[in-house]
Amino acid sequence: MEIAIRTPLIHSLPLSQLSGSNVWLKMESAQPTGSFKLRSAGHICQHYAAQGAKAFVSSSGGNAGIAVAHSGRRLGLPVTVVVPETTSARARQLIEQEGARLIVHGNVWSEANAYALSLASHEHIYIHPFDNPLLWDGISTLIDEVISEGLRPDAIILSVGGGSLLSGIVQGLKRHQLSHIPIYAVETEGTASLNAALEAGERVTLDRVSGIATTLAASQVCENAFNVARRADVRGKVVSDDEAVNACRRFLDDHRVLTEPACGVSLSMLYDGKIGFKPDDNVLVIVCGGASVTLASLQG
Ligand SMILES: *Cc1c(COP(=O)(O)O)cnc(C)c1O
Numbered sequence: 001m002e003i004a005i006r007t008p009l010i011h012s013l014p015l016s017q018l019s020g021s022n023v024w025l026k027m028e029s030a031q032p033t034g035s036f037k038l039r040s041a042g043h044i045c046q047h048y049a050a051q052g053a054k055a056f057v058s059s060s061g062g063n064a065g066i067a068v069a070h071s072g073r074r075l076g077l078p079v080t081v082v083v084p085e086t087t088s089a090r091a092r093q094l095i096e097q098e099g100a101r102l103i104v105h106g107n108v109w110s111e112a113n114a115y116a117l118s119l120a121s122h123e124h125i126y127i128h129p130f131d132n133p134l135l136w137d138g139i140s141t142l143i144d145e146v147i148s149e150g151l152r153p154d155a156i157i158l159s160v161g162g163g164s165l166l167s168g169i170v171q172g173l174k175r176h177q178l179s180h181i182p183i184y185a186v187e188t189e190g191t192a193s194l195n196a197a198l199e200a201g202e203r204v205t206l207d208r209v210s211g212i213a214t215t216l217a218a219s220q221v222c223e224n225a226f227n228v229a230r231r232a233d234v235r236g237k238v239v240s241d242d243e244a245v246n247a248c249r250r251f252l253d254d255h256r257v258l259t260e261p262a263c264g265v266s267l268s269m270l271y272d273g274k275i276g277f278k279p280d281d282n283v284l285v286i287v288c289g290g291a292s293v294t295l296a297s298l299q300g
Pocket of ligand 1: 215
């Protein structure tokens, strides 16, 4: 059984014309739960189900929690998602829609996470939102799909929160001898934990995270993401919240797909001309998606 689906790879005429290169979109927004997180959650849940897991526990009120809820439903195993009070009504609704048990606990994520961990056991498996090699394995299949369609990218643009997407993409590129290609790793100003770490030369923890891109709001990237970012040609980029939201708006008009600001940061690289490419370059943008966004929330 496949939980995550093979997503479309689309040549974007508007973004190609705008950037003066060939822009390709990997449409992770088309996953059943609206983001690439279904690749990681689906893979890890399937792995543990095969080993006899009886239930799953998550503490993510975002796309990771929704993806675990979906994966559990598909595997016929119960899922509990513990979220803090700050989690939006929309996100709660999406988790419950997948049939998961929703527990609201604590004022901040660390309190919800501690409670989720206390529920975990040998058979009740805790699923981390971004820091586990099994998550990255699941994400790496995205690159297999791109290569199987005959595209060998010259550059990749992706968003960074805790760093599972970056980790998985680097892993997929390595499998296809593409470790040398530049990866533009994009964050918002208020969530720039990877950029801060690259500048400092060591993993740092941000005192506070802020802004609209809550999906990117990990105060520290996972160790693997930092290590691969130093070894590979990873170029950190930072955009403002306004730039991220405007990119979502323009993308909605150009490609008729609604994405979270967490995805808009990557699109902003092209809409706001932040990177120069050559006419022959094939630029792959990971349209990471996002489930909790609504037209009203983007306008607000
Ligand atoms: C999780 C997520 C990110 C960030 O991914 P990390 O693996 O945490 O770096 C970006 N965009 C969307 C839509 C996500 O769901």
